[in-house]
Amino acid sequence: VQLQASGGGSVQAGGSLRLSCVASGGTFRSYSVAWFRQAPGQEHEFVATIRGTGTTTYADSVKGRFTISRDNAKNTVYLQMNNLEAEDTAKYYCAGSRSVILSAQRLARSYDTWGQGTQVTVSS
Numbered sequence: 001v002q003l004q005a006s007g008g009g010s011v012q013a014g015g016s017l018r019l020s021c022v023a024s025g026g027t028f029r030s031y032s033v034a035w036f037r038q039a040p041g042q043e044h045e046f047v048a049t050i051r052g053t054g055t056t057t058y059a060d061s062v063k064g065r066f067t068i069s070r071d072n073a074k075n076t077v078y079l080q081m082n083n084l085e086a087e088d089t090a091k092y093y094c095a096g097s098r099s100v101i102l103s104a105q106r107l108a109r110s111y112d113t114w115g116q117g118t119q120v121t122v123s124s
Contacts, residue, residue, distance in 0.1 A: 001026035001113055003033075005094045008118030011084055015122070019079040021094030021115055032100040033077040035068065036108055037090035037120075044093070046106040050077060057105060061087075086124040091117045 007019040021033060034049035048058045048068040056068050067080040077094060095111035104110045 001028060001031065001096060003094050003096055003113055003115035005092065005115035005118045008092060008120045010121040010123065013085055013122055013124045015084050016080070016082045017084065017120060019081065019092055019094075019118060019120075021077040021079075021096075023075040023077075023096065028075045028096075029072045031096045031098055032105065032111075033070065033094060033096045034105065034111055035077075035079045035092055035094055037088075037092045038117075039090040042090075044108040045090070046108070047092070048079060049100075049105050051100070051105075059106075081120070084120075084122045086122050088120060089122050091119050093117045 001023050002025050004022050030052040032051045035047040036044040037047050038044050046059050050056045050068045050070050065083045070077045094115045096113045097111045100110045
């Protein structure tokens with residue numbers, strides 16, 4: 001499976017963006033897919049994940065503002081980001097894996113397939 005992220009852009013604080021992660025080349029339905037973000041000079045930071053069952057998990061910093069969802073018919077995972085803050089500025093990556101241990105789903109090393117990233121810039 002290959003992943004391609006899109007939908008980034010520049011918005012003002014309080015605005016919204018929707019990121020998309022499109023999968024190709026394999027069976028997507030059973031994959032766990034996560035969004036990570038990386039600011040310059042920083043490590044990958046977990047944002048949200050959705051398992052093949054549809055179960056979702058969020059980082060505390062985005063809970064209540066971001067929503068992750070999936071449309072298996074379109075092989076796509078979405079990240080709806082509302083009430084964006086300057087601190088959300090980063091390059092956002094989607095990552096997937098066929099098998100992710102529940103206790104490790106917030107760890108970047110748990111995912112073996114990564115998209116190319118899409119930049120999100122929030123101005124205050």
